Amino acid sequence: MLTQHLPAPSVTLYARLRERWNAGIPCPSDIAFVFGVSLLWLLFYNARFWQLTLAAMWHPSVGSVVFLTTLFALTLSLQAILLLIWPTRLLMRVAASLLFVIAAFGSYFCSEYGVIMNKEMMRNVLQTDTAEVGALLNPELWLHVTLFGLLPAMLVWRVRLPRTPYKGQLRQRALAILGALAISLLSVFASSANYASFFREHKPVRFTLSPSAEVISMAGLLAVTKDKTNAPLIDPGGRVERMAAAAPKPLVMFLVIGETARAANFQLGGYSRETNPELSHIAGVTYFWNTTSCGTSTAISVPCLFSHLPRSDFKVDQAGRYTNLLDSLVKAGFDLEWRDNNSGCKGVCARVASFDYCKGSDCFDDVMLADLPARLEKITRDTVIVFHQKGSHGPAYFERYPAEFEKFQPACRSNQLQHCTTQEITNAYDNTLVYTDHMLARQIAMLQSAAPRLDGLLIYVSDHGESLGENGIYLHGMPYAFAPALQKQVPMLMWMSESYARRARLNAGCIQTEAALPVSHDFFYHTVLGAAEVRDQVYDRHLDLVSGCRKGGGGE
Ligand SMILES: [Zn+2]
Numbered sequence: 315m316l317t318q319h320l321p322a323p324s325v326t327l328y329a330r331l332r333e334r335w336n337a338g339i340p341c342p343s344d345i346a347f348v349f350g351v352s353l354l355w356l357l358f359y360n361a362r363f364w365q366l367t368l369a370a371m372w373h374p375s376v377g378s379v380v381f382l383t384t385l386f387a388l389t390l391s392l393q394a395i396l397l398l399i400w401p402t403r404l405l406m407r408v409a410a411s412l413l414f415v416i417a418a419f420g421s422y423f424c425s426e427y428g429v430i431m432n433k434e435m436m437r438n439v440l441q442t443d444t445a446e447v448g449a450l451l452n453p454e455l456w457l458h459v460t461l462f463g464l465l466p467a468m469l470v471w472r473v474r475l476p477r478t479p480y481k482g483q484l485r486q487r488a489l490a491i492l493g494a495l496a497i498s499l500l501s502v503f504a505s506s507a508n509y510a511s512f513f514r515e516h517k518p519v520r521f522t523l524s525p526s527a528e529v530i531s532m533a534g535l536l537a538v539t540k541d542k543t544n545a546p547l548i549d550p551g552g553r554v555e556r557m558a559a560a561a562p563k564p565l566v567m568f569l570v571i572g573e574t575a576r577a578a579n580f581q582l583g584g585y586s587r588e589t590n591p592e593l594s595h596i597a598g599v600t601y602f603w604n605t606t607s608c609g610t611s612t613a614i615s616v617p618c619l620f621s622h623l624p625r626s627d628f629k630v631d632q633a634g635r636y637t638n639l640l641d642s643l644v645k646a647g648f649d650l651e652w653r654d655n656n657s658g659c660k661g662v663c664a665r666v667a668s669f670d671y672c673k674g675s676d677c678f679d680d681v682m683l684a685d686l687p688a689r690l691e692k693i694t695r696d697t698v699i700v701f702h703q704k705g706s707h708g709p710a711y712f713e714r715y716p717a718e719f720e721k722f723q724p725a726c727r728s729n730q731l732q733h734c735t736t737q738e739i740t741n742a743y744d745n746t747l748v749y750t751d752h753m754l755a756r757q758i759a760m761l762q763s764a765a766p767r768l769d770g771l772l773i774y775v776s777d778h779g780e781s782l783g784e785n786g787i788y789l790h791g792m793p794y795a796f797a798p799a800l801q802k803q804v805p806m807l808m809w810m811s812e813s814y815a816r817r818a819r820l821n822a823g824c825i826q827t828e829a830a831l832p833v834s835h836d837f838f839y840h841t842v843l844g845a846a847e848v849r850d851q852v853y854d855r856h857l858d859l860v861s862g863c864r865k866g867g868g869g870e
Contacts, residue, residue: 338474344403344483345490347473351410352394355524356386359417359462362424363389363522370516371508381508384501391494391501393526398491403475403483411467417525418463422455426732427709428787430521435791436531437613437630443657445676449710452730518796538631545635550622551642552851561769561817565696567846568757568772571616572750573656573705574790576779577605577803579740579747587722589747592755598809598822599758600829602859605806607778608835611791615777615835616660616702622852624836634661639839640700641665646848649697653682656702663700672704676713679703679753683760690764698846703753706746706780708789711739715749722748731788739782758809769814771845775838776804806833808859818847824863833859 341347367385372378396413400406423429478486502509513520521527577583581590582601593599608618608625617633618625620640644650644666652663655671671681682701689699706714710729722741726734734742754774761770779801781787790801808825815822837857843850844858855861 335472338472339469341473341475344406344475344478344486347410347475348394348397348406348490349390351397351414351470352390354466355393355413355417356390359421359524360389360522361421362428363519363524366516366519366522367512370519371512377505377508381505381512384504385512388498388501389523391497393523395491395494396526396529398487398494401484407470407473410470413525413529414466414470415459415463416528418459418461420524420528421462422458424522424524426730427789428781429789429791430518430793431524431527431531432518432521432793433531433535434609434611434614434793435521436528436535438611438791440535441613441657441660445672446657446707449676449707449713449729452728454730518793521793547637548635549637549641550852551637551645554642554645554848554850556646556847557849558818558847563767563769563813563817564693565814565817565846566690566693566761566764566768566770567698567842568701568761568770569698569842570701570703570754570757570772570774571619572774572776572805573612573703574707574778574780575705575747575750575776575805576800577776577805578779578800579744580805582807583805587744589744590751591721591748593751593758593807596755596758596809598811598815600808600822600825602806602808602829602833604830604832605775605804606832606834607776607802607804610778610794610797610801612657612777613660617662619775619777619835619838620662622839624857625834634664637665638662639842640698642843642848642850643698643846645850646846647696648846648848649693649695650700651697652700652702654702655679655682655704656707659700659702677704678714678716679705679749680756683753683756686757686760687763690760690768693764693768696846698842701757703750705750705776706743708743708780711742711746714746719749719752720745731783736783743780743782754807754809761809761811765811765813769817770811771814772809773807773838773842773845775806775835778802779804804835818845818860819865820860821863821865825860828859828863 341350367382371381397406397410400409420431424431429435521531579585579587579589580601581588581594582599583603607615608628609615609630614630617630617638618628620638621628621633621636622638623636640650640652640662650666652659652666652668653671654668655677658670659668671677679701704714709731712725712727722744724738725742725745726738727742728734731739754772758772761768761772764770778790780790781792781798781800784798784800787798790797792798792801794802810818810820837859840854840857841859843853844855844861
């Protein structure tokens with residue numbers, strides 16, 4: 315057989331791989347499989363977790379070494395439990411496959427964007443839309459998920475476990491769970507002072523542990539969501555009164571809910587670059603210099619803005635149980651509509667007309683303005699129009715504005731921010747603000763040109779700020795207590811037509827003075843009611859930024 319033809323090398327390689335694949339991966343027991351998988355997660359999916367842990371807890375001391383060793387044992391055991399709880403091998407493999415994919419996504423976003431996988435992040439994941447997801451996808455992410463998610467998810471099914479009677483498997487897993495719990499308890503006892511500090515002072519770190527952070531946060535979120543099904547709607551606003559006599563012209567209020575605009579980059583708030591080239595030349599614009607947001611994500615801030623509750627009492631899980639600002643305005647006789655170019659109104663517009671202006675892919679915010687002049691022509695009664703912008707939503711800032719608004723160059727043209735310089739990221743982000751500036755100026759111009767027939771008022775406020783890489787943190791959504799101020803300080807401004815100011819008897823100088831004081835999203839509900847000259851049962855004059863500025867009566 316010396317003259318036998320050798321097969322082509324590629325065939326050999328393919329045949330070998332196939333043979334290898336068919337042979338599977340031998341594994342001595344279920345327990346070895348489970349701890350092996352858990353070890354892989356700790357070593358290859360948790361760079362951010364270990365990086366943050368070392369930054370928070372490492373000192374060159376024996377105590378520190380003991381802590382880190384026990385933390386390794388603790389996290390290894392706890393994540394193993396995620397696989398041990400299943401009653402059959404089939405379910406255990408299904409769980410392992412899914413968790414590999416989840417861990418692959420989680421580790422990518424934790425490492426690349428510094429995000430953490432808490433309940434709020436899971437809420438964002440559930441409430442997102444295809445455009446938002448599309449903006450995050452990139453070839454590197456796909457490669458990462460294929461190598462670290464899909465490949466191991468398939469290999470899980472090639473692991474050859476020994477034949478063990480079913481009862482024996484169950485007994486093994488039960489013992490392993492007890493063992494894992496014992497190791498966890500011993501670990502915590504061995505270094506309890508360090509754990510106390512780790513859990514109390516460095517809370518966000520544990521939300522980067524993949525895949526358990528994603529699983530636990532999602533379970534927590536689903537538990538509270540299930541809780542509130544079919545609870546009756548509570549109407550805190552109750553009876554509503556109009557405070558003003560009938561005016562000759564209808565009032566039109568534009569409420570513009572911005573997206574991801576941070577106060578630090580607003581020229582009106584003192585930023586050195588020209589990000590408000592148009593608004594800074596418009597008379598009647600009042601900028602509120604020190605405004606704090608209610609949350610660091612759209613899913614919290616938007617319902618909070620329209621809720622009567624202050625941030626301290628607001629619970630996003632409960633928000634859907636209450637009527638909100640829009641309901642009180644409708645009761646007061648206002649015509650109301652919600653225009654959306656974002657990922658929906660988060661339940662706020664449940665009982666009013668709402669229009670999704672972007673069908674399909676990404677749209678610029680001006681999509682909400684095309685039919686606006688015609689709409690204004692037809693207005694014959696008091697009207698509130700809410701505009702929910704796409705604003706400065708990242709990471710693809712460069713996709714938020716048309717080419718002619720690329721004022722600052724070079725702009726980062728990738729959704730992988732870590733591949734751009736800080737300057738390029740800032741340029742792209744600032745361009746989004748220039749575009750928002752233009753949008754607001756156009757909206758004001760439309761109200762101005764309708765001034766002979768309508769009294770116009772515009773209030774703009776952003777839902778939360780943004781991190782642009784400061785201390786390695788990007789985007790937004792950090793837990794409020796730990797979030798940098800950049801994610802919480804937002805721009806807010808008000809513009810009123812001369813005829814509105816006369817009608818409402820407002821003292822413009824007084825409002826300018828109020829605008830220097832620290833305010834927050836808490837003021838929005840009451841200020842909008844105040845500006846509309848409406849009172850409901852929860853209206854609070856102290857949180858109304860216009861009531862104190864009425865000439866004669868009303869004011870203080
Ligand atoms: Zn947002």
